Amino acid sequence: MEQVAATMEQVKLLTSVNDQHGGVIVELSEPIDSGIFASMLRISISEWRKLGKKGVWIKLPIELCSLVEVAVKEGFWYHHAEPTYLMLVSWLPGGAHPLPPNASHRVGVGAFVMNEKREVLVVQENSGIFRGTGIWKFPTGVVEEGEDLCTAAVREVKEETAIDAEFMEILAFRQTHKAYFEKSDLFFLCMLRPISFDVQRQEAEIEAAKWMPWDEYVAQPFVQKTEFVKHISDICLAKVDGDYTGFCAIPTASSGGQMGHVYQNAQGRRR
Amino acid sequence: MEQVAATMEQVKLLTSVNDQHGGVIVELSEPIDSGIFASMLRISISEWRKLGKKGVWIKLPIELCSLVEVAVKEGFWYHHAEPTYLMLVSWLPGGAHPLPPNASHRVGVGAFVMNEKREVLVVQENSGIFRGTGIWKFPTGVVEEGEDLCTAAVREVKEETAIDAEFMEILAFRQTHKAYFEKSDLFFLCMLRPISFDVQRQEAEIEAAKWMPWDEYVAQPFVQKTEFVKHISDICLAKVDGDYTGFCAIPTASSGGQMGHVYQNAQGRRR
Numbered sequence: 288m289e290q291v292a293a294t295m296e297q298v299k300l301l302t303s304v305n306d307q308h309g310g311v312i313v314e315l316s317e318p319i320d321s322g323i324f325a326s327m328l329r330i331s332i333s334e335w336r337k338l339g340k341k342g343v344w345i346k347l348p349i350e351l352c353s354l355v356e357v358a359v360k361e362g363f364w365y366h367h368a369e370p371t372y373l374m375l376v377s378w379l380p381g382g383a384h385p386l387p388p389n390a391s392h393r394v395g396v397g398a399f400v401m402n403e404k405r406e407v408l409v410v411q412e413n414s415g416i417f418r419g420t421g422i423w424k425f426p427t428g429v430v431e432e433g434e435d436l437c438t439a440a441v442r443e444v445k446e447e448t449a450i451d452a453e454f455m456e457i458l459a460f461r462q463t464h465k466a467y468f469e470k471s472d473l474f475f476l477c478m479l480r481p482i483s484f485d486v487q488r489q490e491a492e493i494e495a496a497k498w499m500p501w502d503e504y505v506a507q508p509f510v511q512k513t514e515f516v517k518h519i520s521d522i523c524l525a526k527v528d529g530d531y532t533g534f535c536a537i538p539t540a541s542s543g544g545q546m547g548h549v550y551q552n553a554q555g556r557r558r
Numbered sequence: 559m560e561q562v563a564a565t566m567e568q569v570k571l572l573t574s575v576n577d578q579h580g581g582v583i584v585e586l587s588e589p590i591d592s593g594i595f596a597s598m599l600r601i602s603i604s605e606w607r608k609l610g611k612k613g614v615w616i617k618l619p620i621e622l623c624s625l626v627e628v629a630v631k632e633g634f635w636y637h638h639a640e641p642t643y644l645m646l647v648s649w650l651p652g653g654a655h656p657l658p659p660n661a662s663h664r665v666g667v668g669a670f671v672m673n674e675k676r677e678v679l680v681v682q683e684n685s686g687i688f689r690g691t692g693i694w695k696f697p698t699g700v701v702e703e704g705e706d707l708c709t710a711a712v713r714e715v716k717e718e719t720a721i722d723a724e725f726m727e728i729l730a731f732r733q734t735h736k737a738y739f740e741k742s743d744l745f746f747l748c749m750l751r752p753i754s755f756d757v758q759r760q761e762a763e764i765e766a767a768k769w770m771p772w773d774e775y776v777a778q779p780f781v782q783k784t785e786f787v788k789h790i791s792d793i794c795l796a797k798v799d800g801d802y803t804g805f806c807a808i809p810t811a812s813s814g815g816q817m818g819h820v821y822q823n824a825q826g827r828r829r
Contacts, residue, residue, distance in 0.1 A: 463818035
């Protein structure tokens with residue numbers, strides 16, 4: 288009998304893995320009745336408490352959205368969500384928790400690419416607010432999940448114009464707020480050195496792409512009348528004229544061992 | 559009869575406001591039966607389609623988590639979540655959508671604050687990975703929702719040490735990945751000029767705070783043996799010795815009219 292009871296209890300525990308901070312992570316993937324899930328969750332929480340576990344994460348695929356209510360009733364709250372899943376979390380010790388805050392910023396890059404004829408690489412977009420305006424602008428885009436800023440700038444230029452280019456510097460960046468709802472935005476202006484020169488536009492997003500004489504680019508009303516665009520075109524010109532130093536990218540390991548980059552003035556490169 | 563039918567239909571539409579991109583936003587706050595919500599949502603979608611609406615956003619407070627399943631069944635997916643709510647979205651025209659991507663980065667700041675005696679402002683934290691290590695480190699913290707980087711650095715120094723300080727420059731920044739789950743991290747090293755000098759630690763988070771001779775700070779094994787910490791201490795020293803230029807902060811309006819800052823080398827300040 289004791290054997291049977293133990294087996295039944297085991298069946299009722301949710302499968303979890305330990306995280307590096309004294310907590311556990313539960314990733315559900317198979318459909319499960321919400322009543323059964325509620326029992327399993329309650330028994331699991333009791334077990335995790337005995338083990339001294341602290342933070343409990345539950346990753347619920349959107350297909351299992353019927354279980355959200357069960358978790359919330361057991362004291363879980365939302366940590367973050369992506370299109371395909373919702374991450375819930377609970378702090379078993381109660382009180383103030385040291386759990387990581389949610390992501391607060393989306394991140395974009397713009398690419399300043401000039402050839403030796405003082406022509407700048409520009410595109411016309413065929414969707415969004417620039418569609419149909421005839422405005423020529425720098426290639427821009429959103430940094431993908433897990434992507435380095437310097438890599439994102441090179442990728443966007445390649446995707447939109449087929450130009451191969453090498454990342455040189457971040458010339459400036461801008462932080463703005465309420466980019467959508469309550470989230471903020473960081474936009475990094477990158478200078479790239481072109482390696483190839485034959486422009487081919489990407490048909491999906493780009494109406495046209497070309498090398499354009501710098502003076503013609505700057506003369507556009509869009510550049511002259513948009514404070515931020517005028518501002519960064521001044522920075523680009525200062526860079527071309529040799530009067531400006533941005534931040535270069537230096538590969539580095541984080542304390543967690545993940546690779547990343549430090550961006551800094553090359554003056555500080557002592558090592 | 560026609561009047562009654564029209565009234566009943568009106569009652570069944572969800573309350574929504576138009577957004578600036580041809581879509582609508584529904585913010586639910588009052589409890590509602592999930593069957594009734596399902597009917598209202600279906601009728602509303604039909605109405606929005608007639609009106610040519612595109613993106614539909616539904617903000618569901620966590621108290622109404624029982625409605626998540628209803629929205630998902632009607633084709634909605636998760637866009638983002640915060641502790642108190644889940645934002646769902648649907649793109650009525652179908653196919654690829656131009657909706658804004660979710661926030662991908664959390665953002666932190668660290669503050670380098672030195673007085674005229676070449677002493678640096680340091681703290682010992684009483685929680686997290688530094689608890690009980692005896693390590694003296696720069697004040698650091700997470701940028702709050704809607705907060706400027708330059709403001710965040712000043713706030714963290716004030717909160718942790720009671721020192722008033724003025725933001726001067728961003729000396730460098732670091733991007734790392736998988737800071738938690740799939741999200742990335744941006745950490746900005748800020749130089750601040752102290753305005754007051756009487757250190758008082760914040761009891762909640764800080765074990766101790768003081769001015770420490772620079773050489774003593776750098777001599778700590780934590781600084782010497784942690785690649786990134788050693789790296790930024792070299793940058794700080796270069797700055798103190800006058801050999802380094804970071805990015806200053808220039809207030810600017812975004813195209814949407816929100817205020818923000820451009821961070822750039824002061825060389826580019828032509829206006």
